[in-house]
Amino acid sequence: MSNSIMRKIAKFIVEKHIIIMLLFVVLVIYSALSISKVRVNDDITALLPPKTATRRGLTVMENEFTAFASANVMVSNITCEKAAELAENLREIENVATVSFDDSSEHYASSSALFTVAFSAESEDERAIDALEQIKDSLSDYEVSVSTTVGQDYVKQLAGEITQVLILALIVIAAVLLFTSKSYFEVIILFIVFAVAAVLNMGTNYWLREISSITNSIAIILQLALAIDYAIIFCHRFQDEYDRQRNVKSALTDSLAYSIIEISSSSLTTISGLVALMLMQFRLGYDLGLVLTKGIICSMLTVFLLMPGLIMLFHKALLKTRHKNLVPNITGWGRLLSKKVPVFLIIFAFLLPAAIVFSAKCEYTFSDSETDRITLSEQDRIKAHIYNTFDETNMIAVLVPVGDYTKEKALISEVNGFPGIRSALGLASIEIEEGRVLTDPYTARAASELLGVDIETAKLLYALYGYEHDSFQPILGDSDAFAVPLIDMLEFLFEAKDRGMITLDDDKEQMVESMRGTLDDALVQLRGEHYSRIVFNAAVPVEGEESVALIENIESSARKLYSENGKTELSEDAIIVIGDITSAKDLEDSFRMDNNRVSFLTIAFVFIVLLFTFRSLGAAVLLILVIQSSIWLNFSFPYITGTNLFFVTYLIVSAIQMGATIDYAIVLYNRFQLRKQDYAPKQAMAIAVNESFSTILTSGTIMTAAGFIIALRTTDLYISSIGLTLGRGALISVILVLTVLPQVLLVGNKLIEKTMIDFKKLLGGGADEQEKLDETK
The missing domain is CATH 3.30.70.100 (Alpha-Beta Plaits)
Known part of the structure; x- marks a missing residue:
């Protein structure tokens, strides 16, 4: 029934290919015009969970303060x-x-x-x-x-690097496709299909509120690496069907009907890994997972709907440029793997425990400055040069309730005594004269001496201030003892001048305007509607117990001071401490939850797909074991080489590696099961290894090459790290699938057969028993 429905759908697509192609032209034009409208956010802290102190603090600062360069x-x-x-x-x-x-x-x-x-x-x-x-x-x-960061257009710089990466990747992919293709013109059709799918995906990003610069940069490369197989499967299936039928429309219809089922099934494991990624607390996972899932859907729809029309248009060129198979026959390698002594399986058994232990010892980092870089930008080199001479410092911003200058001054004084604190900047730390700061109270006489105005003008100004603020001491009481914070008096001076309440000569006018500009610059950076901001410079690393303890001590001191030793209850948002140190701590906390969640859900989703696809508990377990082992081996390398790894790399790559490279194992397993119908298991495996080699080689080489090119040609820390680790992981998966998996399947062949599950019988068993019972009656 399902095959009949698929053939009807395929027949409709083939017959209406002109209309469908015109529709794609409209969609491509719309998407191409929408690409420039996509909002790209290059601030990774925007992806932090909204409840973290760092995210809450950054939101406050974005709303209340201006950050000057x-x-x-x-x-x-x-x-x-x-x-x-x-x-x-x-x-x-x-x-x-x-x-x-x-x-x-x-x-x-x-x-x-x-x-x-x-x-x-x-x-x-x-x-x-x-x-x-x-x-x-x-x-x-x-x-x-x-x-x-002045004048540095990070998004534009990254776009230039990714353009270079894409060109190099396309050259490598073209070479791989020419080697593994059946027709030279096939490569052109594949690139057209991919280009359309990529434009559709990039254009529809406009529908999302915004995407991260990381996703914007690498999604197109990963979409290519993950989904180009779909076009290859359909194209090769068509050529096989045409050789058998010698009729283009009929061959297209049959090959499309078959490919829709095969490609949709194949995509489920990849999408499963990406869906698990979307459940991360750190929203880069959701961002990248959503865009890549959409990219896979765009790729599938382009293959199912547009590619038949392209083949109809170019089938003569496709068939005329066919060439002999350039992929070597590796049946001999398959026979070697099928020998009695499973050498690779034995080696694998020794390596696996070490891989599990070493991967668990991988050192993860949660900040740019603590992470080992693969490639350096010009700014990275300059920073390294400066910090080789001078200690690197980190900024810590403390947000406190606005208006209490006495407590601000006390907090600054206390925190300045903490180990590692180099300097402080706040309204209560701006020194006006020796021993006096901007927020200290000044009498009229002290203000007249500081500002260089005569005492009568100063007293008049103070009297006006008292009148405006319902304080009559400077008018009726001891005016010499009346003191006002200098910052408040300066603001009142500017207001009084603007309102024409006082007049100044030209020299004083110029001085006051200069002071106004300086004070305004300070206020927009340090005083908001609800918060005052105090910024400390600390000579401590971004990560580590010392840094976390410093942050905790600063917050504790602020809360103690502003709550008057616990007499006043403060909300969570009353005092907020943020900086690179808190960002790293928040990311580390989210990683603890995301790590277990993503790993478990990725394996669970993929396991369910495999179980329902192959209907064998043993097959699902063995395939996942081999690919999970490749993940353990992949993340052993940082420990072995003595390098660290940015945490998000592990979460993203482990999910993609499991979801995508499991397809290599599926291809081999499918061929093995098919050939077992006609051959003994060992001979079937030898044939299966040879028949699946071309597909595994194409997919694996493309993903490996794309990953390594990304790593070596981009200076962005996160993107290069993801590229290197994904490229290495794909290579390891290919090696294990072509060496260890055949021997695992042969050794576990009986387990696979004994754990077969008949879902139809399982689900319909109750009804069958009822029918038997009725017959006996």
């Missing part, structure tokens, strides 16, 4: 005195807010000076970009290294 500028081979002169020159550059430099080891070491520059504009702002260019011009006579 900064740069670390290192000048080598210079004296400290000359560096001090350069610092003064840099401060004169327009839109440079501050330049931090002194003779401490934080700023001068090994005849090198490190200037910490803060701009009065954001990273993408032309003012910051122009200021950075002026800094470079002013230091052009020196050996300079500049580490900054």
Whole structure:
């Protein structure tokens, strides 16, 4: 019944191929126009679970504060005195807010000076970009290294790298397809099909709210590696059917009907792994899993609907350019694997325990700075050069309730005494004069001396302030004792001037406007509607017990201070501490849950698909065992080579490797079961290895090559790590499937047969028994 339905569907597609092709033209145009509208987010912290402190804190900062750009500028081979002169020159550059430099080891070491520059504009702002260019011009006579995000278009840079990766991958894939194809023109049809599927997938990303830059970059390569098999299966099936029938339409109809079932079944294991990935707390898994699942669906629909029309159009070229099979016959290798002594299985049995132990010892990292990089960008090299001379510091932002300057000052004073804290920046730390900060209370006389205005004007200003704020002490009481935080008085001064309540001469006017600009820059960065922000610089690593303890101590001190030693109850969001350290800690916590969840669900989903596909408990267990072993072997390499691995690489690659490379094992198992109908198990296996070799070689080589090219040609930490590990995993899976799996299946052949399950009988058994009972009556 199902075959009859599939043939009707296939016949309809073949007969209506012109209409379907026109529909695809419309879809491709729509998708191509939509690609530029896709929102791409290059902030990986946006993918953190929303309940984490880091995500909550970042949301607050995005809503309440402005983050101005900064740069670390290192000048080598210079004296400290000359560096001090350069610092003064840099401060004169327009839109440079501050330049931090002194003779401490934080700023001068090994005849090198490190200037910490803060701009009065954001990273993408032309003012910051122009200021950075002026800094470079002013230091052009020196050996300079500049580490900054100013003017750095990360998404554009990554897009350029991925374009190179795609070109190289297509060259390799073309070579592989030419080698394993049956017709030269077949390669052109395959590339057309893939191009259409890729455009459809990229264009429909517009339907999603936004996608991560990581997904945006590697989805097209992974879609190619995961789904190009579908087009190959259909194309080869058509050519086989045409050789048998010698009729294009009939061959297309039969081959399509068969391929819809085969390809849909094959895709289920891959989709299973991707669905498990989508259940990660860290939303990169959901993001990548969703886009790749959509990509596989786009690929299948393109193969089922568009490819028959392409073959109808180009069948003459397809058939005229057929060539002899270039894939070597490896039946002899299959016979070797079928000998009495399963050498590879014995080796595998020794390697497996070590792989399990070594993979469990793989060191995972949760931050950029702690992860071993495969390739370095120019900015990575500059950072490494700077941090080889100066200690790397990490910023810790503390968000506290707005308005209590006394507590802010007390908190800054307390935290400055913690080990590792180098500096602090907050409204209550901006020094106005020796021993006095911006938030300290000033009397009218002290303010007049600081601001350079006469005492009468200052007293008038204070009286106006008291009147506006319902405080009559400066009017009716002791005006000399009335003190107001300087920051509040300055804001009132600007307001009073704007309202015409006071007038100033030209010199004072210019000074006040200069102060207004400086204060406004500070306020947008450090004071929001509900929170004040205090930023500490700490010379501690991003990961480790020392860093976590520092974060906990800072939060504890803040909560103790603002709750007045527990007298006032504070909500979870009253005090928020965030930074790279908290981000790494949150990612580590999510990994503990995601690791077990993704691993278990991937295996469970794939197991269920295999069980219902092959109807053998033993077959499902053996196939999964071999592929899971390839995953263990894959993640043993970091431990063996003494390198670490970014945690998300493990979660993504283990799910994709299980879901995708299990297909290699399925191809071999299917051929083995088919040939067992006519041959003894050992001879059947020898034939099965040879017949499945071309498919496994094509799929495995494409995924391996794509992974390694991604790793070697992209400088993004996450993408290169995923590429290397996926490429290595695909290669290991191919090796195990062509060496160990045949011997596992031969040894486990009786187990496979004894654990066969007849689902129809199992589900319908009750009805059969009832029928027998009725007959006896």
